[in-house]
Amino acid sequence: MPLVISELKKKRYMLYTLLLWVQLVFGMGMTLWRHGLVLFSDWEVYPPYVEPQFDEFIALAKQTCASTSVIIYVSPGSSEHTARFARLHYFLYPFSVVWWSPSPVLTPLDRWQQMDLTKIEEQKIQAMGSACFLVDDLTTPVLNQSGIQFDLTRRLFVIEP
Amino acid sequence: MAILLVLLSLVPILLVGNWLLSLLAGYESSRTWQEDVTLSLALGCGFVAYILFLISQINHQLALNATIAITLLLALTRLFQIREGFRLAGRTMVWEKEQWHNLLLAAPLILLSFSVIAVSWASDLGFDGLVTWGFKAKLAFSEGGWPSAYFVDPWRQLSHPDYPLLVPSIEAWIYTILGRVDEQAIKILFILYYLALLTLFYGLLKRRFTFHLSILYTTLLACTPYLASLAAVSGYVDVPLAFFLLGATAYLYRWLAQRENADLWLAAVLSALAIWVKREAIIYGFFNAAAVMVYLLIWQRSKLVKQEILINLFRFFLPGFILLLPWFVFLAWYQVPNSDFESISVTAAWRNLDRLQIIIGKLIDQYTSLGRWGIAWIIWASVSIWRRPFLASPAQLYLWGSTFVPIMGLSALFIFSIFEPFDLHMDLALERLFLHAMPLAWYFVALQTTGLEGWLQQLLRQPRRYKPIDTI
Numbered sequence: 001m002p003l004v005i006s007e008l009k010k011k012r013y014m015l016y017t018l019l020l021w022v023q024l025v026f027g028m029g030m031t032l033w034r035h036g037l038v039l040f041s042d043w044e045v046y047p048p049y050v051e052p053q054f055d056e057f058i059a060l061a062k063q064t065c066a067s068t069s070v071i072i073y074v075s076p077g078s079s080e081h082t083a084r085f086a087r088l089h090y091f092l093y094p095f096s097v098v099w100w101s102p103s104p105v106l107t108p109l110d111r112w113q114q115m116d117l118t119k120i121e122e123q124k125i126q127a128m129g130s131a132c133f134l135v136d137d138l139t140t141p142v143l144n145q146s147g148i149q150f151d152l153t154r155r156l157f158v159i160e161p
Numbered sequence: 162m163a164i165l166l167v168l169l170s171l172v173p174i175l176l177v178g179n180w181l182l183s184l185l186a187g188y189e190s191s192r193t194w195q196e197d198v199t200l201s202l203a204l205g206c207g208f209v210a211y212i213l214f215l216i217s218q219i220n221h222q223l224a225l226n227a228t229i230a231i232t233l234l235l236a237l238t239r240l241f242q243i244r245e246g247f248r249l250a251g252r253t254m255v256w257e258k259e260q261w262h263n264l265l266l267a268a269p270l271i272l273l274s275f276s277v278i279a280v281s282w283a284s285d286l287g288f289d290g291l292v293t294w295g296f297k298a299k300l301a302f303s304e305g306g307w308p309s310a311y312f313v314d315p316w317r318q319l320s321h322p323d324y325p326l327l328v329p330s331i332e333a334w335i336y337t338i339l340g341r342v343d344e345q346a347i348k349i350l351f352i353l354y355y356l357a358l359l360t361l362f363y364g365l366l367k368r369r370f371t372f373h374l375s376i377l378y379t380t381l382l383a384c385t386p387y388l389a390s391l392a393a394v395s396g397y398v399d400v401p402l403a404f405f406l407l408g409a410t411a412y413l414y415r416w417l418a419q420r421e422n423a424d425l426w427l428a429a430v431l432s433a434l435a436i437w438v439k440r441e442a443i444i445y446g447f448f449n450a451a452a453v454m455v456y457l458l459i460w461q462r463s464k465l466v467k468q469e470i471l472i473n474l475f476r477f478f479l480p481g482f483i484l485l486l487p488w489f490v491f492l493a494w495y496q497v498p499n500s501d502f503e504s505i506s507v508t509a510a511w512r513n514l515d516r517l518q519i520i521i522g523k524l525i526d527q528y529t530s531l532g533r534w535g536i537a538w539i540i541w542a543s544v545s546i547w548r549r550p551f552l553a554s555p556a557q558l559y560l561w562g563s564t565f566v567p568i569m570g571l572s573a574l575f576i577f578s579i580f581e582p583f584d585l586h587m588d589l590a591l592e593r594l595f596l597h598a599m600p601l602a603w604y605f606v607a608l609q610t611t612g613l614e615g616w617l618q619q620l621l622r623q624p625r626r627y628k629p630i631d632t633i
Contacts, residue, residue: 012547013616019540020381027384027535028269034390035276038283045280045394046287079585086292089319093299096316104581 049080050087057134058091065132071097075136077105077114084136163339163346170338171202171353173236174331178205180239185430186423195364199357200427203408207434208232210330211484217307218491224306225337263372270359270380273389277355281348281394290351290396291344296320298332299342312497323497325488327437328398351400355393358404359383362600365411366607374614378607385599387533392596398439399593405435406445407600410563413449417456417556422476425453429477433484441597444570445563446481452559453477460555501586502577513576516583520572523587527595534595541602548609557609564602568594 037043061071073088075081085099099105100115178201185204186192209232216224286295297320301307312322331350336342359379366375383389392400413428415421432449435442457470491497503509528538545552545561552558571594572587580586 009612010616013610013613016540016544016610016613017617019536019543020377023535023537023540024377024381024384026531027381027386027389027537028273030386030532030535031273031384031389032276034386035280038280045284045391046290048285083288086288086319090291090296090299093296094303 048087049083054084054087054134054136055091058088061092061095061132061134065095067094069095069132071095071132071134073097073099073134073136074115075099075101075134077101077103081105081136088134163343164349166339167335167346167349170335171350173232174205174209174334175201176205176236176239177208177232178202179243180235181205181208185426191368193364193367195360195367199361199364199404200408202353202357203405203431203434206327206331207430207437207484209334210327210437213301213330213333214307214326214491215487218309218487221304221306221308225301225333226305228306229334229337263376266373267376270376270383273380273383274356274359277389277393278352280390281352282345284394286344286348286396292319293321293324294329294332294398295344295347295396297324297326297329298336298347301326301329301333302336302342309495312491312495318498318500321500323440323492323500325437325439327434328401348394348396351393351396354401354404355388358400358407358600361404361407361411362604365407365604369608369611370614374607374617378603381537382600382603385537386535387592387596388599392593397593399596402435402439402442403597403600405431405438406442406597407604409435409445409449410560410601411604413452414556414560414563417452417559418554425473425476426480429480430484433481436485437488441567441571441594444567445597448563448567448570450477450481452555452562456555456559501579502574503579505577510576513583516576519584520575520587523584523591524568524572527591530592533592534599537599537602538595541606544606544609551609560601560605560608564598564605568598 034043034045038045061069065071071088071092073085075084081101082105085097089097102115104114175198179197181204182197182200186200209228212231213224213228216227220227285291296317300311300317300320304311307326311317314322328350332347335347335350339346359382362382363375363379366378370378388400388403409428409431412424412431416424416428428449432442432446436446453474457465457473462470527533528542541564548557552561572591575583575587575590578586
């Protein structure tokens with residue numbers, strides 16, 4: 001039995017089919033364009049925000065620090081640095097990583113401590129045991145004034161801003 | 162080699178899942194083989210995560226190995242049970258001329274799938290893919306299971322110990338089979354979840370439509386810009402969650418429409434397992450529970466005997482009770498803090514009431530975001546308006562509600578966000594909330610337009626015989 005469809009329904013189906021085609025062409029185009037950017041233009045979907053020195057530091061810390069060490073990441077508190085701290089936290093497992101930052105971070109993280117870098121006490125660092133430092137995007141003069149007395153038994157790795 | 166090992170490592174999970182499927186839902190001839198395979202994957206993953214968690218409470222160092230041993234044993238048993246072959250293997254596959262035509266229609270979907278695989282392979286895992294879910298998997302692999310100390314360790318709060326464990330458990334399973342943590346090889350798991358989502362979607366539609374319309378809607382879902390270009394390659398658990406939610410919603414919809422017991426069992430188990438994937442599923446769980454209760458206690462109260470109502474309530478709530486109680490008791494026992502939201506209270510709601518305006522603005526922004534969704538939500542809204550007289554039936558109303566109510570509920574929760582500023586939290590999470598509902602929205606849209614298929618066929622094959630009348 002032939003299907004009988006009303007004129008109104010026919011118009012609706014036509015409009016609906018048109019919308020589906022628009023979505024199909026647009027969705028496919030948008031998706032393949034983005035995929036093309038990743039595959040042929042080095043666009044990163046989830047940029048890790050790290051420089052090559054960052055991975056060097058991870059390798060250095062793994063080689064030189066005892067697994068019970070606390071690793072201290074010193075940097076500003078932007079979302080970019082949150083991502084870097086998180087990356088350290090992942091790749092340096094089972095080390096404990098703490099983040100010292102002179103400015104507040106966007107989301108309260110338990111291993112973040114807001115620090116006045118000019119008033120860091122040597123005793124506090126010593127209490128944490130053998131520490132390994134990554135100083136990121138902070139100017140050297142600030143650190144020089146900070147009062148941190150780095151000795152040769154600790155590792156200091158500085159990424160210049 | 163690593164790819165092959167990852168794929169092989171999932172075979173026992175599929176077999177155990179298939180055994181669970183036969184226990185829960187038996188053999189149902191109307192279920193497509195695509196549904197069987199993807200449901201086996203979902204149930205198998207849930208089984209591994211659940212057993213791993215339970216054994217970890219006894220001895221976490223042995224938990225992964227014990228889970229592998231139990232799963233392999235059950236998988237072997239299942240293999241003997243079905244040694245005559247899966248249902249698919251028993252079928253005669255004849256390549257007919259028409260199938261070339263079908264292959265041509267499926268070509269965009271196949272091309273897209275390969276493109277997603279290539280991009281996934283070339284991309285880094287996203288922030289949460291590494292820091293939250295990846296870290297948990299790495300820890301479980303290194304420790305042999307889930308040590309209780311991890312969940313209360315203040316040094317590890319960054320990885321959100323309160324987040325559920327299903328996907329990291331499967332990652333840890335794969336790392337154990339591989340013998341190492343491999344951030345590249347693990348991407349296969351997330352690609353598989355993307356393909357499983359599409360396969361389940363296709364299988365569900367195939368019950369109602371021909372190949373042509375099923376593949377068209379599946380391609381539409383597959384090329385949703387945010388899903389294909391950002392979510393599927395991230396290593397986040399949002400695509401797996403969308404997969405579990407699609408199953409839970411589709412089977413509950415079917416139960417409301419047809420009242421087959423197997424559908425209710427499946428909906429109940431998948432609703433609970435979705436909460437094992439991500440906490441956002443709790444609100445879907447509440448919504449599903451509310452739908453079942455309203456249907457049984459109000460809608461059907463006069464038509465069903467009391468015993469039948471109670472049995473159906475038991476069917477829906479028992480799996481959730483068994484699967485979720487240990488996890489929530491554990492979280493409460495160890496007082497694992499919520500890492501994103503403060504406690505819900507009237508005081509907090511009143512204090513942050515001004516956030517509502519921003520929340521509404523961001524919701525509108527999502528619904529109209531071409532870059533993320535194309536015009537998918539506009540199509541959904543149009544169909545909702547067009548079909549509003551037909552939304553009075555419980556099944557249709559439920560399906561529509563599942564595409565809308567949980568998004569609204571979850572968005573309202575941002576009133577209690579502890580992020581500062583809170584809209585950053587929304588920016589990070591809102592598009593993913595929409596992603597979870599996207600397959601449900603396409604499923605809803607597809608089922609509202611069942612007449613489309615007949616019209617299209619008529620248009621393509623017999624355009625001159627078309628006879629419009631105004632009475633329908």
